[in-house]
Amino acid sequence: MKRLFIILLCSVATGAGAQNTAHHALSLQQAIDTGLANRYDVQANKYNISLADNTLKKSRQEWLPDIHVDGNIRYNMQMQATFIPPGFGGLDKPELLALGAKNATILGIELQQPVLQPMLATDIKIAKNSLELQQEKNRGDEIKIKVQIATAYYNVLLKNLQQAIAGRDETRFREYYTLAEGKYKQGALIETDYLRAQLDYANARITTASAQQNYQLAMNELKYQVNIPVTDTITLTDTLGTVNAVRLPAADSYLNRTEIRQIKLLQQDNQLQLRKAQQYAIPTVSVTGNYSRQYLYNDFKYTQGEWWTPFSYVGLKLSVPISGNIKNRHQIRNYELKALQTTADLEQKTADVQFEILQAATELNNALLNMQTTRKNFDLSEKIYQQQQLEFSLGSFAYNNLLETERSISNVEQQYIKTQYDYLLAQIKYNKATGSW
Numbered sequence: 001m002k003r004l005f006i007i008l009l010c011s012v013a014t015g016a017g018a019q020n021t022a023h024h025a026l027s028l029q030q031a032i033d034t035g036l037a038n039r040y041d042v043q044a045n046k047y048n049i050s051l052a053d054n055t056l057k058k059s060r061q062e063w064l065p066d067i068h069v070d071g072n073i074r075y076n077m078q079m080q081a082t083f084i085p086p087g088f089g090g091l092d093k094p095e096l097l098a099l100g101a102k103n104a105t106i107l108g109i110e111l112q113q114p115v116l117q118p119m120l121a122t123d124i125k126i127a128k129n130s131l132e133l134q135q136e137k138n139r140g141d142e143i144k145i146k147v148q149i150a151t152a153y154y155n156v157l158l159k160n161l162q163q164a165i166a167g168r169d170e171t172r173f174r175e176y177y178t179l180a181e182g183k184y185k186q187g188a189l190i191e192t193d194y195l196r197a198q199l200d201y202a203n204a205r206i207t208t209a210s211a212q213q214n215y216q217l218a219m220n221e222l223k224y225q226v227n228i229p230v231t232d233t234i235t236l237t238d239t240l241g242t243v244n245a246v247r248l249p250a251a252d253s254y255l256n257r258t259e260i261r262q263i264k265l266l267q268q269d270n271q272l273q274l275r276k277a278q279q280y281a282i283p284t285v286s287v288t289g290n291y292s293r294q295y296l297y298n299d300f301k302y303t304q305g306e307w308w309t310p311f312s313y314v315g316l317k318l319s320v321p322i323s324g325n326i327k328n329r330h331q332i333r334n335y336e337l338k339a340l341q342t343t344a345d346l347e348q349k350t351a352d353v354q355f356e357i358l359q360a361a362t363e364l365n366n367a368l369l370n371m372q373t374t375r376k377n378f379d380l381s382e383k384i385y386q387q388q389q390l391e392f393s394l395g396s397f398a399y400n401n402l403l404e405t406e407r408s409i410s411n412v413e414q415q416y417i418k419t420q421y422d423y424l425l426a427q428i429k430y431n432k433a434t435g436s437w
Contacts, residue, residue, distance in 0.1 A: 021229075021231050021232060021233065022228075022229075022232045022233075023232065023233045023234075023235070024228065024232060024233070024234045024235070025234075025235045025237055026153075026226075026234055026235070026236060026237065027236075027237045027238050028150060028153050028154075028238050030237075031149055031150075031153050031222070031226050032146050032149050032150065034226045034228070035145060035146075035149045035225055035226035035227060036142060036145065036146075038226060038227035038228065039145060039226075039227045040227070041141070041145070042141075042142065042145065045138045045141055046138070048134050048137070048138065049131070049134055049135060049138060051134075052127070052130050052131040052133075052134040052135075053131055055127050055130065055131075056124070056127040056128055056130075056131050058127075059120075059123045059124045059126075059127040060124055060127075062114070062120050062123065062124075063114060063120060065111050065112065065113040065114075066111070066112045066113075067109065067110070067111050068109070068110055069107075069108070069109050069110075070106075070107070070108050070109075070110060070292075071105075071106070071107050071108075072104075072105070072106045072107075073103075073104075073105045074103075074104045074105070075102060075103055075104075076100060076101070076102045076103075076104065077102075079098035079099070079100050079102070080098065080100070081096040081097060081098045082096070082097055082098070082099050083095075083096060084096070084097045100296070101296040101297050101298055102297075102298045102299075103295065103296070103297055103298060103299060103300055104294065104295075104296055105294065105295040105296075105302070106292050106293075106294045106295075107292060107293055107294075108290055108291060108292025108293070109290070109291055109292075110288070110289070110290045111287075111288065111289045111290070112286050112287070112288050112289075112317070113286060113287045113288075114284070114285075114286050115285045115286055115287055116282075116283070116284060116285040117284045117285075117286075118279045118282050119276055119279045119280070119284075122272055122275055122276040122279060123276070125272050126269065126272045126273065126276065129265060129268050129269050129272060130269065132265055133262065133265040133266065133269065136258055136261045136262050136265060137258075137262065139258050140258040140259070140262065142437075143258060143432065143437045145225075146437045147428055147432055147437070148225050149222075149225045149226060150428050150431075151425075151428060152218070152221045152222040152224075152225040152226075153222055153236065153238070154424035154425075154427075154428070155218045155221065155222070156215070156218045156219055156221075156222050156234075156236060157236060157238070157239070157240050157424070158218075158240075158417070158420060158421055158424065159211070159214050159215040159217075159218040159219075160215055160236075161240055161417060161420060162211050162214065162215070162417055163208070163211040163212055163214075163215045165211075165413050165416075165417065166204070166207045166208040166210075166211035166212075167208055167211075169204050169207065169208075169410075169413070170201075170204040170205055170207070170208045172204075172406075173197075173200050173201040173203075173204040174201055174204070176197050176200065176201070176402065177197045177198055177200070177201040180193060180194050180197035180198075181194065181197075181198075193400070196403075200403075200406075219234060222234065240420055240424075253357060253434045253435060254350060254353045254354050254357060254435070255435075256434065256435025256436075257353050257433075257435045258435070259349055259353065260346070260349060260350060260353060263342060263345050263346045263349055264346065266342050267339065267342040267343065267346060270335055270338045270339045270342055271339060273335045273338075274332065274335035274336060274339060277328055277331045277332045277335055278332060280321055280324055280325060280328045281321060281325045281328075283318060283319060283320045283321070284318075284319045285316065285317065285318055285319075286316075286317040286319075287314070287315075287316060287317075288314065288315045288316070288317050289312075289313070289314045289315070290312060290313050290314075291310070291312040292310070292311055292312065293308050293309065293310045293311075294308070294309055294310075294311065295307055295308050296309070353433070356433045357433045357434055359433075360426070360429045360430040360432075360433035360434070361430060361433075363426045363429065363430075364423075364426040364427060364429070364430045366426075367419065367422045367423040367425075367426040367427075368423060368426075370419045370422065370423075371416075371419040371420060371422075371423045373419075374412070374415045374416040374418075374419045375416065377412045377415070377416070378412055378413065378416040380412075381408075381409040381412045381413070384405060384408075384409065388402055388405050
């Protein structure tokens with residue numbers, strides 16, 4: 001009974017685990033899209049866009065009028081005396097007379113509306129440029145993530161190829177071992193060659209097991225990069241056999257590079273900051289208005305309406321900077337130097353990117369040619385294997401000679417794997433260089 005309970009418990013646990021396992025059939029583009037949708041760093045970077053957009057909205061609201069309500073209650077415990085000259089009010093000599101109410105309460109609403117403030121308009125342009133710069137920075141981060149996902153995706157394809165070749169080698173050495181065992185039992189093969197065939201077969205099985213482990217590690221890396229559970233399964237729909245023709249990049253393809261766009265946006269920011277610093281010398285004008293009611297009496301009986309009186313005013317506020325312009329000279333010079341610096345950075349980065357594009361196109365073309373050549377050699381090695389297997393079974397081919405041929409086949413296989421790897425890396429590098437991502 002206890003054993004039956006344990007079996008049922010394990011079955012329930014296995015069923016629950018199976019329900020949490022999902023299967024994904026992914027092309028490279030689907031893997032990239034899934035990663036960009038699932039990764040937490042991408043989600044965190046989106047908040048930078050929201051923050052920059054909020055700053056832009058805040059700068060636009062600076063043009064709204066500043067409206068506020070003020071309240072002031074003052075109780076005069078001792079009134080301030082006022083000088084009364086002789087002759088005023090029938091006085092024959094000067095006197096000091098305390099005038100006013102002990103309770104002076106004022107409640108009012110005040111408005112201030114900017115009319116001429118060039119820096120506010122520049123602040124809006126700076127905030128808008130900062131938003132575009134942050135969007136471009138996010139694009140740059142996404143490109144890095146795309147490269148990581150593409151590298152992991154291609155690595156799975158490569159490890160799958162290595163796994164297939166290792167399995168091919170294991171099959172070949174198993175057939176060698178089977179033939180060697182039969183020939184040894186018939187007395188047609190010396191024991192040393194038989195043991196060597198046995199050892200080669202055992203080594204081939206170890207290589208296959210290692211290739212399978214490396215494949216699983218590569219698959220786990222891909223799951224990590226696209227942020228899906230390690231318990232999920234993935235089937236890659238793209239294959240290594242898919243080869244796209246190498247197209248020459250457009251002459252202006254370097255303009256798509258995020259590095260170029262970011263420097264241009266930094267250049268615009270320096271120009272706007274310089275303009276803002278220069279605008280400190282421009283006077284600012286604002287319209288002001290106030291409406292208030294005041295209570296003047298000796299007590300706090302605010303319900304006595306006869307002691308409440310209104311007053312209001314409108315005005316024009318002009319502010320002309322004087323000493324601020326002198327203090328601001330170094331700030332202006334600072335942005336002038338930054339503008340020169342970003343111009344030089346842009347020229348250098350443009351040259352770097354254009355060279356990188358040409359190099360990437362050349363490397364991709366070379367990698368494609370090398371891959372096609374090694375593919376032919378790889379197919380030829382299969383024919384050689386079939387032929388030498390037949391000759392070995394007929395006894396016209398010594399095992400030592402067979403191993404020499406195996407070394408050549410192994411060399412072809414390694415070259416084929418390397419050219420596949422070089423082509424995949426060149427494809428990633430080309431897409432990044434041309435701004436395709």
